[in-house]
Amino acid sequence: SQQGEEDPQALSIQEGENATMNCSYKTSINNLQWYRQNSGRGLVHLILIRSNEREKHSGRLRVTLDTSKKSSSLLITASRAADTASYFCATLYAGGTSYGKLTFGQGTILTVHP
Amino acid sequence: DVKVTQSSRYLVKRTGEKVFLECVQDMDHENMFWYRQDPGLGLRLIYFSYDVKMKEKGDIPEGYSVSREKKERFSLILESASTNQTSMYLCASTLTSSYEQYFGPGTRLTVT
Numbered sequence: 001s002q003q004g005e006e007d008p009q010a011l012s013i014q015e016g017e018n019a020t021m022n023c024s025y026k027t028s029i030n031n032l033q034w035y036r037q038n039s040g041r042g043l044v045h046l047i048l049i050r051s052n053e054r055e056k057h058s059g060r061l062r063v064t065l066d067t068s069k070k071s072s073s074l075l076i077t078a079s080r081a082a083d084t085a086s087y088f089c090a091t092l093y094a095g096g097t098s099y100g101k102l103t104f105g106q107g108t109i110l111t112v113h114p
Numbered sequence: 115d116v117k118v119t120q121s122s123r124y125l126v127k128r129t130g131e132k133v134f135l136e137c138v139q140d141m142d143h144e145n146m147f148w149y150r151q152d153p154g155l156g157l158r159l160i161y162f163s164y165d166v167k168m169k170e171k172g173d174i175p176e177g178y179s180v181s182r183e184k185k186e187r188f189s190l191i192l193e194s195a196s197t198n199q200t201s202m203y204l205c206a207s208t209l210t211s212s213y214e215q216y217f218g219p220g221t222r223l224t225v226t
Contacts, residue, residue, distance in 0.1 A: 042204055042218050042220050106154065
């Protein structure tokens with residue numbers, strides 16, 4: 001399986017704290033994306049980082065990518081109760097014709113307590 | 115805003131029934147995908163389509179087929195539903211140039 005792995009599987013923090021989630025993958029990638037899923041709903045795209053980028057910011061989100069270690073991290077700063085969700089990383093394979101086909105990790109369940 | 119809709123939020127079917135799940139997107143995206151999501155297994159790709167009438171198998175196509183007769187619509191078919199196909203089914207679409215996938219709300223299918 002080319003599926004990535006996410007760490008931790010579950011994370012519980014207090015409002016205002018930072019949350020860090022990690023993702024590892026196995027193949028060479030074109031880009032890596034992070035998605036959020038609220039309970040029982042579809043996924044929402046958060047941020048995309050290309051293989052030639054090392055860090056990217058979007059609001060309270062900061063994503064890093066280390067292609068030598070085949071890993072990425074998602075940092076959510078000053079977390080809010082509304083950030084409670086599952087977070088998934090997804091990678092786009094670099095070789096061949098992928099048609100945008102992504103490989104998803106198993107996700108990190110984040111719980112932010114008010 | 116891109117909108118991806120799925121025909122049902124919840125569906126209950128009996129073993130052996132033929133099941134149709136429909137997905138419609140309104141942004142002229144070339145690529146469409148069907149995933150199933152199970153606890154502890156994440157999202158797994160069943161089939162995808164990169165153009166009308168074109169399709170390719172994903173990681174777990176067994177027991178499923180798909181149809182894409184129009185660009186905006188991608189259907190997932192369970193020819194003979196089985197209990198191990200009880201799952202959350204998610205549809206997504208994307209432009210080849212942008213890679214960002216837009217997801218529908220999901221269909222929670224229960225096969226009894």
